[in-house]
């Protein structure tokens with residue numbers, strides 16, 4: 001772009017000089033220079049076009065390779081388990097990405113959570129349930145975490161439920177269908193958010209002295225529901241569990257909105273004197289993990 005601008009500027013200057021009253025020889029030399037500049041311009045245009053074509057081609061090849069790998073894994077999985085793929089027909093935009101799936105598995109394997117809360121259900125709900133099932137088979141005496149997920153769209157609530165049913169895990173997860181309702185923040189901003197408070201208070205009562213450690217996956221509602229759509233998650237959870245150690249996993253941290261939400265969360269946690277550490281992970285859609293220590 002800089003070269004193109006420099007060439008355009010030079011051509012303008014040459015054009016101005018051509019207006020001057022120079023001898024014919026000088027005029028001819030200037031015209032030659034102008035023609036060379038125009039040729040250079042065309043070459044740069046052609047280079048940029050081929051650069052775009054290569055990038056498009058590469059993008060297509062990569063998408064196709066990913067599709068083939070996913071399909072291959074799904075076919076193998078079908079022969080191993082008899083289950084059809086749960087997300088292969090979906091675009092990568094909605095379900096959590098495979099690299100976040102692996103990251104979550106690592107978190108679940110390295111840390112014992114008493115309660116797992118999810119905002120925005122789907123593939124992630126099934127993934128967590130399957131990890132917990134594996135852990136139960138490995139250590140049947142270890143206490144199982146309580147898993148709860150909130151979903152605002154009936155269609156996706158039904159879809160998540162069916163996927164859990166297919167894996168016989170439907171009675172292990174409490175998937176709640178709740179439309180988005182107005183929620184007011186401490187500074188009087190209103191957000192549409194999952195109506196989750198009473199369900200979470202009930203869970204808290206059921207768990208008694210636990211939970212000591214909570215995992216919250218914030219992957220909903222979609223950004224289209226409003227600015228800072230996912231902001232309410234942390235203040236709501238913090239008001240219900242003001243003492244507990246909580247790991248918040250915020251998906252889609254690649255987006256500006258999620259970066260702003262994190263800033264607002266950190267300001268909120270400072271106001272509430274909660275000690276935190278923040279970890280940003282470069283994944284397909286990036287993720288931010290905010291670890292809140294148990295209150296002293």
Ligand SMILES: C[S@@+](CC[C@H](N)C(=O)[O-])C[C@H]1O[C@@H](n2cnc3c(N)ncnc32)[C@H](O)[C@@H]1O
Nearest residue numbers: 094095096120121122123124153156219220222
């Ligand atoms: C980012 S998605 C949540 C995805 C979920 N955590 C998962 O791993 O599958 C947020 C919400 O978008 C909605 N949603 C899911 N898939 C969608 C799609 N293909 N088109 C439009 N909305 C979708 C659902 O209501 C979902 O809870």
